[in-house]
Amino acid sequence: MTATGAEAIIGTLADCGVAACFANPGTSEMHLVTALDREPRIRSILCLFEGVATGAADGYARMAGKPALTLLHLGPGYLNGGANIHNGRRAYVPMVNLIGDHAVTHRQYDAPLASDIASLAAPNSRWLKSVDRLQDAGTLAAEAYAASFGPPPGPVSLIMPADIAWTPGASHVGPAVNAGLVATPDDLIEQAGRAITKAKQPAILVNGTALHPGGAEALRRLQAQGVRVITDTFMARQGRGGGQFQPERLPYFAEMAVETLKDVDLLLIAGTKAPVAFFAYPNTPGAFTPKGARTLNLGGPEIDSAGAVARLADWLDAPVGSSAANWTRPDAATGDKFNPHTIGQSLAHYLPEGALVSDDGVTSGAPVYDALTKAARHEWLGHTGGAIGQGTPVAVGAAVARPDVKTVCLAGDGAAMYTIQSLWTMARENLDVLTIVFVNNAYRILKIELARTGAGNPGPAADGMLSLGNPDIDWVKLSESMGVHAENARTCAELNDALARSMSTKGPRLIACHIA
C-alpha cells in the first residue's frame, strides 16, 4: 500500500502484460512518466504527435495480440490521437489510452486546458472510466486492460487525474482475466453448412482471425466446396503470399462491389458485417447484398472467425491439404511504366519472407495488394477506419512488436503528411521500417471521387484543394530532416536498386516513388 496512484496504474498494467507505451506526456502526466521510468517491463517510446502514438498502439496490438498503452495529455492530447483511435476501433484491436487530467481538486477552476474528456472520448471508447478515487487506481487499470479485449477488442479510455497519480496509498492489482473472442454456436455452423449445400452461388464474406496467418487453409477448403471466399476491402491483418490461398477482395468502389456480389444467392458473414459502401453516392446502393440473396450471419468482429470457418469446412467434409506448395519469387518490374502496379511487382520481388506491410496507400494501395499476392509469405495490415495518416504510425507499432522482420509502409503523399512525425520515432528507435511514399502531388482519390459523386468538374479553387503541388514536397529532405535515410525513385530500375539496398539494410529508410 505504498504505491502512488501512478505506480499502481503502471504496475498493474505491467502485471497484466503491457510491454509498450507510446507517449506524448504533459505536465499532468509527470508522475505517470516517472512511474514508467521505474517499470522496466514497459518500453516507453516518445512520439512527437499523439496521432503517431495511437496509430502505433494499433499497429502494435495487431502484431502482439495485446494492447499497448498510450499516454495522452488531457482533452487536446486525446483529440490529437483521436483519428487513429477511430481507426483502431475499426481494426478491432485492444488499446489502452491513459489520459492525464487535471487534479480532481483543480477541476472546479475550468483552467485553460480543461475540457470534458469523458464526452470527447466516449464515442471511440469501448470502455471509459476516470480514476477519481485513489483506492480504485489498480482495479480500474486491470479493468481497462481486460475491457480492451472486448469482445470485440477495441480502444478503452482510462482518465487519470494528476492528484490521484501523485498521492501514495494505492495498490497493484493482479492480472485481469480477459474474455476471449466468441465461438460461433454449433447450430449456426450446421445451419450454414446446410444452406451452402442447397445454394447455387454461395459466398462467404470474412474478416478477423480467419485472415490471420494460418487461416488461409480453411478458407481454401471452403472454396474447394464451391463457396466463393471474399474478404472485406480493409482488414487489420491478413496472412498473404508464399503461394497460399488468396481469397477475393471486395472492391472499394460501390458499383464494382455490387457487380462482384450480384449472382450470389447465399451470403455468409463471418467476423464482419453485411457489406456496405464506404461512402454514399447519388443513385448507387449503399448496401451490397443482392436483393433476394439469403444472408446468414456467423457473427461479427466479436467472433473467432478462424474457428468458425474451420468448423464449417469440417462440417462440409472439405479435404485438408496444402495451398502453398509451389511458390517461386516473381520477377521485379522492368520497362518504362512506373506506377503502383509496377511498384507492386518490384516490391513482390524484393519483399523478404515474413515482412509486415502497413497500407495507407489510398489509390496506390490496391494495385500493390494485388501484386503482393505473388510475393513471399507476409502480412498485410490494412487501413481500417478510413482516416488517412494511419500507415506510418501502424508501421511504427508493428515494428516495435516484431523487430525480427522487415516492416514496409505504403503511404500516399497526402496520407503520409498527416502523421509525418512518425519518421522521427522510426529514427530514434531505429525501427526496421521501409516507408514507400507514392508521390503524385495530389489527393488522387478525391479527384476520382469528385467525378463519382457528381460534384462537377473542378475549377481552380477546387483543384487547389485536391492537389498537393505548388510547392511540391521534397520527400528526401523531409525524411532526412527527421533522421531517416531517403532516396527518390522515378523508374523501375531506380526503385529496384533502392529496394535491394533497403531490404539488405536494417533500420528506417524511405523511398519516394514519383508516379505523377
Added chain:
Amino acid sequence: MTATGAEAIIGTLADCGVAACFANPGTSEMHLVTALDREPRIRSILCLFEGVATGAADGYARMAGKPALTLLHLGPGYLNGGANIHNGRRAYVPMVNLIGDHAVTHRQYDAPLASDIASLAAPNSRWLKSVDRLQDAGTLAAEAYAASFGPPPGPVSLIMPADIAWTPGASHVGPAVNAGLVATPDDLIEQAGRAITKAKQPAILVNGTALHPGGAEALRRLQAQGVRVITDTFMARQGRGGGQFQPERLPYFAEMAVETLKDVDLLLIAGTKAPVAFFAYPNTPGAFTPKGARTLNLGGPEIDSAGAVARLADWLDAPVGSSAANWTRPDAATGDKFNPHTIGQSLAHYLPEGALVSDDGVTSGAPVYDALTKAARHEWLGHTGGAIGQGTPVAVGAAVARPDVKTVCLAGDGAAMYTIQSLWTMARENLDVLTIVFVNNAYRILKIELARTGAGNPGPAADGMLSLGNPDIDWVKLSESMGVHAENARTCAELNDALARSMSTKGPRLIACHIA
C-alpha cells in the same frame, strides 16, 4: 430555389461575410468543394492536416473579427482539428467548423468512417446542429454564423450530410444578425469605481477587447488612478509596443502568481475569470485571489472589456493623455549569450511596425514577450488553450487576414512539430510569415514541471520522453522540404543578420535558433 444544399450553405455564409475557408476535404465534402469553387467571395486554402485548418481559422478570426470557415472530413477530420478548436474556444474567437458527414440515408450502415460526430464535437462547440433536412441548409448556415459570435464568441459546428449537400432545392438566407459583446451595466461600473476609491491596493485583471489595439490608453488611465493593471498570462490579442502603456502580466507559475497578487485587497475582473493555476501542483493553491481580498466581477469573456475599462476610467475622472510619446527602437542584442532573452532583444530591434506575433514558444515565449515591450507597435497573439501546435497555424490565419503586415511566429521545437504541415500552406499561399523555432531539443517546460510536480528525478526512460534529441531535427531541411526558406542561427550576430534579411523580404521564412 435551384441551389443544392451545398450551394445554399456556402452562399449563405458568403452573404454573412465569410471570406476564407481553411480546408482539408474528403469524399463526403466534394459538393461543398465545388460550391466553394463557384463562390468567388470565399478564398479556399488547403491545409495538409486539419489541426492547421482550425488553428488558422482561430488566427484569422483574431485579426479579422469574424469567423473563417473550416471544412473537415467526418469525425476523424474533426478530431484532427480538435486541439486547435479547443484553443479557439479558449481564445473566444468566432469559428465555423463545417463537418461533412455520410449521407443521411447512409447512416444506418455504420460504414468505416462513421462515428458520432455530434458527441465528439459537442464539448468544444458553443453551438452544434446537423443539416438533416434540405430546406434548413441556408437557415442553419446563417444561424451557425451568428452563433459563432456568442457572446462570448467561439467555435460552432455545422454537420453537413453528403446527400443534403448534393440535392437541389435549397435557398440562400440573407445575412444573420450577430449579437455583439455585452456592455457591463452602469451600476456595476459605479460599484467598481466606489470600491477602488476605498481600496488600499486595488487591481484589475483584464483580458479581451481591453487588450486590443487602442485599449492601452484606458488601462493607463486606471493605473494613473492607483489601480494595478494585470493581464491574464495568455491572451488572444494584445496591442503592444511603440511606447504604449504595458500592463503587468500574470506569471505562469502558480507560486509567482500568488506572490504577484498577495497584497491586493480589491480584485476587479474584466473580460476574463478569477485567476487560477494552469495546472495543479502538490501543496500549491489552485486559485490566486488572496484570501480576504474582495472580488468584483465586471463580466467575463462575453463583455466588451474595452468599453468597461474606459467607462470605469471616466467614472474615476482619470485624465486622458497619450502613453506613447517617446518611443525609440531598441538595440539588437550582441555578445556571447544566445537565449530567449537575447533573441527577444534582437527581435525587438528588427520587428517592423504593425507586425503580428503568434506565440507558441512555451518556455521561450515569456522572455520574448518581455523584450518586445520595447519593440515597435505590434500585436501579440497569445497561446490560449494550452494545447501546443497552435502557433504556426494561428500565424497562417493571421497572415491571411492581414497580408499588409509581417507575421512572426514563435515556436518551441516540440510545439512546432505538432502542426509542422503549416509551413507548406505558408509556402503555397506565399504568406508573409517568419517562423522562429527555439531549438533546445527538449520539451523544456516538462523538464521544469517534472521537478515542480514533485515527480522525482528523471531516469533514462523519463528523460527520453522529455527530450527531442536523438535524432536532432534538421530544421533547415524540414522547412525547405515544404518550400519555406530557412537558416540556422547559433549566435546573436547570425540571428541579427537573419532577421535583417527576413524583415526586408516578403514571403515565408524560418530561422532555427539553437539555444540548447
